[in-house]
Amino acid sequence: MLQKKEISNKEMVEDTFTLIESNKHLNAFVTLNKEVSLKKAENLDNNPSNLPLAGIPIAQKDLFCTKDLRTTCGSNMLSNFIPPYSATVIENLESAGCISIGKTNMDEFAMGSSNETSFFGNVENPWGEGLVPGGSSGGSASAVAAGIVAAASGTDTGGSIRQPASLCGITGLKPTYGRISRWGMIAFASSLDQAGPMARTAEDCALMLNEMCSHDPKDTTSLDENIPDFTQNLNSSIKGMKIGLVKEFDLSKLDNDVVKVFEESKRHYESLGAEFIEISLPNISLSVPTYYVVAPAECSSNLSRFDGVKFGRRCENPKDLEDLYVRSRSEGFGDEVKRRILIGSYVLSAGFYDAYYKKAQQVRRLIKNDFVSAFEKVDVIMSPTTRGTAFKAGSMGSDPIQMYLEDLFTIPANLAGLPAMSVPNGIVDNKPVGMQLIGNFLEESKILQAAHSFQTSTDWHLKTPNGDIS
Secondary structure: OOOOOOOOOHHHHHHHHHHHHOHHOOEEEEOHHHHHHHHHHHHHHOOOOOOOOOOOOEEEOOEHHHEEEEOOOOOOHOOOOOOOOOOOHHHHHHHHOEEEEEEEOOOOOHHHOOOOOOOOOOOOOOOOOOOOOOOOOHHHHHHHOOOOEEEEEEEOOOOOOOHHHHHHOOOEOOOOOOOOOOOOOHHHHOOOOOEEEEOOHHHHHHHHHHOOOOOOOOOOOOOOOOEEEEEOOOOOOOOEEEEEEEEOOOHHHHHHHHHHHHHHHHHHHHHHOOOEEEOOOOOOHHHHHHHHHHHHHHHHHHHHHOOOOOOOOOOOOOOOOHHHHHHHHHHOOHHHHHHHHHHHHHHOOOOOOOHHHHHHHHHHHHHHHHHHHOOOOOOEEEEOOOOOOOOOOOOOOOOHHHHHHHHOHHHHHHHHHOOEEEEEEEEOOOOEEEEEEOOOOOOOOHHHHHHHHHOOOOOOHHHEEEEOOO
């Protein structure tokens, strides 16, 4: 519409903010960037640009530092934090011409699988009243699913792009670890966190990924590798592509309708010429316990910087330095964050480091080696993204273990640093469900090709809470 001049940049941005207002009940946004966005749109109308994302309103997850725009990470601890610089991801997207219209709500410090841990309240899934959108990138997923924006940024530590993408019926991609700079991204678990795009289609994710990726000297984990055009092979045939099915994933424990949808997707891929091969990942069952040692350990270290001294929330009238630390952290962090800091501090402590953290890292290597062996036989690996569809807020009760198991299928790719994405592949009980595609190291193009082939021959990605996109 922009290219055909059917709409101006300013009109598009104004429409976006109108949609945010009319979908206020979703609580998808924490901070809006209206004044700056309208100025950028007017400037583009007066000075047209051929940049790849020129004028496209994009929502940014609220853990990317954004210069002069409040960045909270969904936490009381950072409820008043205005960064003096922007994350590399934000800079890359804005250099490509996009308009950052605001910051999306999220689980506090990206810790959660349902967007129920945010200091700013729960995000709602547009597919049904009281349904969770998944987490931690729930605000981004909800905004895209509701049609407020065409695309949003997210981050994925153990499934936080793919799980909400599945529950909200959109496409979400976690790239290879290091493919996108983590500089300026508020850290949860440094060896697992990875930014990625969330959009309606695999094609849109590829367009976003083209601009998000860069080698960044400011980030020591940033890969200095050739960055391809991720749209180049989208339309290539997948005839002869070998797709792996994990023997150890017991689908019998999933909802029958979810399994039925997955089986139908397999048959569809076979009709496109793909070949299915059973593979074994012997240590995959250890992924969740491994993750919940490694991630809390790294989080306890990363979050030690929030002490009420340099930036962030500070308690009022502290008696002494210890009181300042204790009260600032006690008042600033929510229950789930405190729980993970405690677990992490425990597994890193002198008496337990070897028994827990070191052992978890050794198991992590075994899991990665399993994937290396598997990718000698297959091109991509396919599984369900989640155990089921979106559930009601509060339905998981007070047992955090049940919530942790929501990431059963997604965590392995993070532990191994592999690219993975979720693609809508069905509707169960009027709620979307997604399938996961995992690729080999740096092979985002291959899973995008597989996803695009599926989407050009099905219409699940066009289903919205308000009906199909025409």
